[in-house]
Amino acid sequence: MRIAMIGGGYVGLVSGACFAEFGIEVAVVEADRAKLAALQAGRMPIYEPGLESLVASNVAAGRLSFGDDIDAAVAGAEAVFIAVGTPTRRGDGHADLSYVFAAAEQVARALDHYAVIVTKSTVPVGTGRKVAEIVRATRPDLDFDIASNPEFLREGSAIGDFMRPDRVVIGTDSERAREVLRRLYRPLYLIETPIVFTGLETAELIKYAANAFLAMKVTFINEMADLAEAVGADVHDIARGIGLDGRIGRKFLHPGPGFGGSCFPKDTLALVRTAQEHHAPTRLIETVVAVNEARKASMASRIISACGGSVRGKRIAVLGLTFKPETDDMRDAPSLSIVPRLVENGAIVTAYDPEGMEQAKPLLPPSVAYAADALAAARGADALVLITEWNEFRAISPERLRAAMAGDVVVDLRNVWDPVAMRRAGFRYSSIGRP
Structure with missing residues (x-):
């Protein structure tokens, strides 16, 4: 199974490395040149215990890669995760979704096959519907589904939280998308992790x-x-x-x-x-x-x-x-x-x-x-x-x-x-x- 992770920040990097540890082929897309250069050189742009060795072992195994070419990253991907920043918007306290929406448009242009587009970033209610609208407007011909898969990672213990979570939450209206994400999270299902499927x-x-x-x-x-x-x-x-x-x-x-x-x-x-x-x-x-x-x-x-x-x-x-x-x-x-x-x-x-x-x-x-x-x-x-x-x-x-x-x-x-x-x-x- 192959997935793409748009965003090599805290959530994208930890999630991508952990999915790779599951045996998934993961392509991480990072637009920041300095951060990308560090990742490609094996240097972590953040401090998180255990992350450097986890990334190194999965890069060496060929399951984890870093680049800035979205077209190459999504090629053959069954799921594309959007894991970009959603900082507080200046002036009104709302989450700034500009990075999410820009990523959605880029993914829509790059895809040439069915995929589940998954918001991994923390986003307000209604964002998934807006992402779907952007994808449809950009590529009316594209076959896709939208899902929400929020992260529950604590800084300082994020790898353990991903590999042995209290629960996995997946929101989607599509049974086809549920099946893709069931296969993706099968290693956690096998250790009886509760998986909450919802809207x-x-x-x-x-x-x-x-x-x-x-x-x-x-x-x-x-x-x-x-x-x-x-x-x-x-x-x-x-x-x-x-x-x-x-x-x-x-x-x-x-x-x-x-x-x-x-x-x-x-x-x-x-x-x-x-x-x-x-x-x-x-x-x-x-x-x-x-x-x-x-x-x-x-x-x-x-x-x-x-x-x-x-x-x-x-x-x-x-x-x-x-x-x-x-x-x-x-x-x-x-x-x-x-x-x-x-x-x-x-x-x-x-x-x-x-x-x-x-x-x-x-x-x-x-x-x-x-x-x-x-x-x-x-x-x-x-x-x-x-x-x-x-x-x-x-x-x-x-x-x-x-x-x-x-x-x-x-x-x-x-x-x-x-x-x-x-x-x-x-x-x-x-x-x-x-x-």
Whole structure:
């Protein structure tokens, strides 16, 4: 079986490599010349654990290829996946579908046989129908079907999520398309992965509903953390106490500085706009968006307060810049709200992140310095702030940290360290939602 993947970004690259691992022949089309050159040279344009070796092994086996020729890529393909970006459109919060629609037109011109055209990108309800209209207008003679196959990949564990998913969602009105996609996902069917076949609009909405619900869980536990602080309770015990209820579940109940990344911020906003357009407003999700933005903005005030009300002239070490560990993704990362505010208030900031510093540099104030490791960032600092919970930070002993720093203030926005151990080491330690 042969497929084409239009877009070699995060979703297209991971999906293409994993399909190739299933034994499928995959041609990935990437228009960005620099990214394409990197892929053809075996260099990954993103950081994702295990991806480089997975790509290399499947390229060597002849199942995975990269190019910019759509005609060659779709030749003989039974399914063509559109996996291009859908960023938030400036000004109104809607998803920008221009890349999706352009790809649909290019695919229509290139195809000379029946194929299923599949939207893998996260797209609002109704996009699949619009893609079908574009294909029909471009090639009235073309025999094709449209399907929606949303991805549920978590950055940092995307390969495992693809190869051992909770479910696969496929939306299409065509039994012929269902049969093509059944064969494509047969390796997952054989390990009893639930495959949900549904309508086009339903599949599109499932993706947004899933991300919105998870974002709502994150926001809920953040608000519970604030209440726990106010009354002297422990948010981790609260999360455990409610998470053991099977109706609620334990995942995504980790307090922090607010959610960021490539999915939750843009998808919650896009869902809100779609709901407003269809006169079915989602008040809960509107509130989640507003509360999360306010939370990220408030974290700098928390740090300034821990430093005695002013950070002017103080050296602040920042550990972790990416929106989560095991990725180099800086999109909507809480650090982008926190660090500039500290700099505006006169702080001298030195930062360290295991993977995200190059991506962070053009996004943060030019005065921010970058260290070679965590202890180097902490050396001589008056205060230290942990924003992203990379595992290597957990391994730093409080005593070594205290010996490196000039001051004694630590603000742990991910609750990585033990409060008792930190205070025994001589720190004025504050965290999220713990007494």
